Amino acid sequence: MTNKDRIKIAYEGVVMHRSRSLLTILGIVIGIASIILILAIGASAQELVIREVQSFGPKNVFVLPGKQPKGFSGFSGAIMNDSLQEEDIVALRRKENVPDANVVMPYMESSVTATFGSQLFAGPALGGEGVIFRLFQLELTSGETFTDEDVAQRNSVVVIGSKVAEKLFEGEDPIGKHIKIKDKNYRVVGILKKKGSGAAAAYDDSFIMPYTTVQLYVMGVHFISHIMVEAKTETVINSMVKDIKTTMRESHDIKDISKDDFYTMTMEDAAAMLTTITDILTILLTTIAAISLVVGGVGIMNIMFVSVTERTHEIGLRKAVGATDQDILRQFLFEALILTMTGAVIGILLGWGGGVLLTVILGEIYAIDFRFFFPFEGALIGAVVAMIVGFIFGIFPAEQAARKSPMEALRSE
Incomplete structure (x- = not known):
């Protein structure tokens, strides 16, 4: 049996239970969409910050009172120094x-x-x-x-x-x-x-x-x-x-x-400081969003275990007509990968749509010139991570299916 045949069988297995499949990939969809949207907002916010800072005059340098702040709290009270x-x-x-x-x-x-x-x-x-x-x-x-x-x-x-x-x-x-x-x-x-x-x-x-x-x-x-x-x-x-x-x-x-008892700040310094803030927030929010990918992976693993149990007789029949353990393992592993990659694609599209919608809202309602930048690298990384999640959380149910004895599987009904 070729991988093409295995993928076809895996796809049919996913489509057969499409409602359950959609619910299963919800965590992946939310995770990928959140990551795409957060990365896009982060990149767009940085570009906006740089434009706003430059609007104050790129040739301007501020001399400020007190010690150079080591953190954001260090700015408090400086105005009265x-x-x-x-x-x-x-x-x-x-x-x-x-x-x-x-x-x-x-x-x-x-x-x-x-x-x-x-x-x-x-x-x-x-x-x-x-x-x-x-x-x-x-x-x-x-x-x-x-x-x-x-x-x-x-x-x-x-x-x-x-x-x-x-x-x-x-x-x-x-x-x-x-x-x-x-x-x-x-x-x-x-x-x-x-x-x-x-x-x-x-x-x-x-x-x-x-x-x-x-x-x-x-x-x-x-x-x-x-x-x-x-x-x-x-x-x-x-x-x-x-x-x-x-x-x-x-x-x-x-x-x-x-x-x-003083320090200087150029417009470049101000932009760098604000960019650092957006970078930190982007990393924190992306990390939180990534957790939903793990949760989605656990959900896929649980559903795959249920699927293996429900399809025990099918596994027995396939083995009885010549399917090997590798055929069964790859079939269920491909099902898990199809689920996660489908979730990734939907998540990427939702993230892109959310970014475009946010740009329209900020522009039309709040008159903010917010330019949307789609994070192509983030989308690629998200898809790869989704594939890894599908492999990690799909391998255990797939191995369980592959280990089933044909005789025991056929006696299951």
């Missing part, structure tokens, strides 16, 4: 210190609640200089940005996000009107163009003010939350970062780099 001062801005702006810097801007960040009449809105307060709008690629729909004079005089002026304008003013023109933040009135001078999706959508909820105003009236501090440095070109970022660190150490009189 007072290691960055005005003297650092002066030092970094000296061309002999950081010749590759195009712009050096102090940057403040806090959370505020603003009111206008009976309306209330909570969002981030971002402080900078007039160049903040160019650095963050922000456009205005009406009004104007604040000026260097506003920064120098700590004027109470604010540019608000599109959502802030919509919620607080409900159709009124906000320009020239005053909103109240922490019992102080701020004159609205401009409205940001709507971002709508992605990380940049946070600007729709924002209040952007002179950094000196945020320092004095919003946070009540004299230090700087962050320093933002724009490089002249992307090619000089690495050398500029070295100059920034040297200048900051001189400004803080630091001789031992282990004593650094």
